[in-house]
Amino acid sequence: MKQLLYTLLLIAATALAGCKTDYANLPTFTGARQLQAVIEVPAGNNLQLRYDADKREFVKDKDAGQDRIIEFLPFPGNYGFIPSTEVGKNGRGLNIIVLSERAETGSVLEVIPVGVLQLEQDGDLKPIIVAVPARPSERTIEATTLANLSKDYPAAKEILRQWFMHKNPTIETRFVAWRDEKFADQEIQRWMKL
Template sequence: MITRPSLKTIFVLTNLLFFFSCNQQQQEQEQTSSSHSVDPVAGEHHFISGYEPITNDSLVNVVIEIPAGTDAKWEVEKESGHIAWEYRDGEPRVVQYIGYPGNYGMVPRTLAGDGDTIDVLVLGAPIERGEIVETRIIGVLEMIDDDEQDDKLIAVTTDSHFNRVNNMEELDLHFRGVSTIIETWFENYKGSDFNVEIIGIRDVDRAWEILRESVEAYGN
């Protein structure tokens, strides 16, 4: 008997493929430029210690490591504070999945449960690697990665078409399917060889609780 995919599965796959097609050109440019250079991105200051996590207007500073729609895995190095291409087994790491469903980065001066800075997914059009953007936190994807807490804050910029969104309820109301895409992507992007457990998406209050805990942990 042939099992037909559910409507939810079709919906999620359709949205993921649409996102991928919209960002394919950006991803190809990213891969081309990255393949010719592995020079790290150095900011004006150390990307982890040199910037405040939260502004006076209660916006959250995010350092962009990976532009939306791309798949080369860059990250901020703890010692140098530069953004460099992550290497695994001697090879530059490329995510074996469709490109990131948002701009991926981190909040400076934070310490999360996995011993790194807290991760953030900033929704919207691609933002250049190394940019520091002021964002509004709207929620968090709580997840376990290889037995470590590895939550992903979800944020929007105030100058994007997501600027009217203040929480996950509003995101689901105005941009149907986005939260499902986020869950689906992070559950599957590492493949079946890694133990990733999605706990679920929580709203803005829980996101701020996790963020404040990470800021306090960095200061201790």
């Protein structure tokens, strides 16, 4: 009887483990053509998390074997990636920061891209999509274009620029430019998996 119960529990656990959400391969857009963002690091966190597509789980990011802690200021927005995109050699999704109240790790948000913060890190261009929630009731700022963000929230742009330039002192980071929402759409299309 114990053996049968153990076997059934093992089968159930295996079945549940096989049901993990594959966040990396969720659709980039919903059926209504709304962009989606997968949140890895909630706003206000200092612990860097990342999605491990092989394990299908969120894990602590490591730097030289140690948990990666941002020793600057906590994340100024909800940080993650756009599903079904792939940038660079490591297969990571296109980075996105969603300016809103805290969203927990594993949240999938419908968003509107406002623009792109372009950085250069160790000689490689690194685009970071800046977005706001698609639902007006979830927004903390009322900017849905880079022009609105620049006019109504210039300090938010400066905070993001400074934060991303200083979050990791071991990587040489240079600000390249701010790009608008049309450029953001082009970047998303460029990095979508076929």
